[in-house]
Amino acid sequence: MRTKYLLTLIIGGASLICRAQTVVIRSHDPHIKYMGRVVMQDEATELSWSASSASINFTGTGVKATLKDEHAGNFINVIVDGKVISVLQADSVKKEYTLASGLPAGKHTVELFKRTEWTMGKVWLYQFALDKGSLTLAAPPVNKRKIEFYGNSITCGYADIDTTGQDRGTAPYENGYLSYATLTAKHFDAEFNVIARSGIGILVSWFPQIMPEMYDRNDPTDSESKWDFSKYTPDLVVINLFQNDVWITKMPDNPQFKARFGDKAPTEEQIVKAYKEFVKSIRNKYPRTKIICALGSMDATKEGSAWPGYITKAVAQIGDKNILTYFFPYKNTPGHPSVKEQRVMADDLIAFIEQNIKW
Known part of the structure; x- marks a missing residue:
């Protein structure tokens, strides 16, 4: 009984450490704001149409995203705090990509904007992951x-x-x-x-x-x-x-x-x-x-x-x-x-x- 109790503590402690390192925001999380027609699947959200996007608010210094591109043929603008900071071309296999790092501590918004049309293929967003010590904030507000x-x-x-x-x-x-x-x-x-x-x-x-x-x-x-x-x-x-x-x-x-x-x-x-x-x-x-x-x-x-x-x-x-x-x-x-x-x-x-x- 004591061994089982200790094992539970170890597992629980490991889980807390993991959560302290990264904050994971999965594709169905209401903290994500989607724009455009998207398809919600079990493990990912499918973005096909031109100008479809996903955005989050958070406090922290860095953010990653796990993505897959149908044909590795799309281009995605990475927009941080309203400015395009890079262009991402995801692989046709599921991978994690660093969207931003070394940001000033504080509140930030990151958006993934699909700038290519649906004939270039689909993009699947599985999750965002925030750096250690970050906090997820309410999703960006709905525009009037x-x-x-x-x-x-x-x-x-x-x-x-x-x-x-x-x-x-x-x-x-x-x-x-x-x-x-x-x-x-x-x-x-x-x-x-x-x-x-x-x-x-x-x-x-x-x-x-x-x-x-x-x-x-x-x-x-x-x-x-x-x-x-x-x-x-x-x-x-x-x-x-x-x-x-x-x-x-x-x-x-x-x-x-x-x-x-x-x-x-x-x-x-x-x-x-x-x-x-x-x-x-x-x-x-x-x-x-x-x-x-x-x-x-x-x-x-x-x-x-x-x-x-x-x-x-x-x-x-x-x-x-x-x-x-x-x-x-x-x-x-x-x-x-x-x-x-x-x-x-x-x-x-x-x-x-x-x-x-x-x-």
Whole structure:
């Protein structure tokens, strides 16, 4: 009996020492604030969508995270106290990574921000671990304002940090943290969801999937994984789609053109109807949310383009005073928007919101 008692004391003491060395915050812990659509699994939280993130508050001098990347293809901004201090590319095997060390003693916030889109793969967060002597604080507060963006490569930040002019769409050159969507949300201190994929359209995409078939997913790779829209009701929705439709509807030899339209391009009536139906599906999810139907800043809004007019007609037919239109000026440069051009888009959208949205 005495031996058993001593063994219990030893085990208990070892446990206390372990807890004194590190404070572990597992993926389901309410001290973690998640932003974006994430999938809560038994041992980890799955981050897929662009701009999805996880953040904690703590007192201490250092923090680590245990992560795994599906293909080791994503880039994650490590943000400490509001500043990006490093960029992390996790391995395809589960590992612990030091996010920050040697911080001044006191209160800190750390955020992991997935800056690459879901086609680059999923990232699993298993836990945070704080250095010895640290304390976990309440999760970062919920922002008063909420925005949801539906978009394509422009919204994802495709090639925005490719300064060579090659317009490369691979992970090292895509940074959703610098897209107009993130910049706009940060200006308004708003939480935001980004539902986007490079190449996607409303009528047709460069691949079989279109936005009306993806917009309601939690896990974007799983058609059976449905998002619970009651979990997040935005004050504002921004839809920036049609750029890819502009191109593919003029390409009768494209396989996706053939799959969607056969041998005849969609008429103006069909285009307007498709856009109207998508906007109405968003309105059905959020009956009182303000919606901005945007387009640009690539050649869908260049002079002479009919596509802003299609959006204007669709919105007019819906007849909802809380659905507005905004068309980004054509940037008139090759490729996707650069960081500078994303900033211009954000400034334009911010000005439009400040003038037209009361929240």
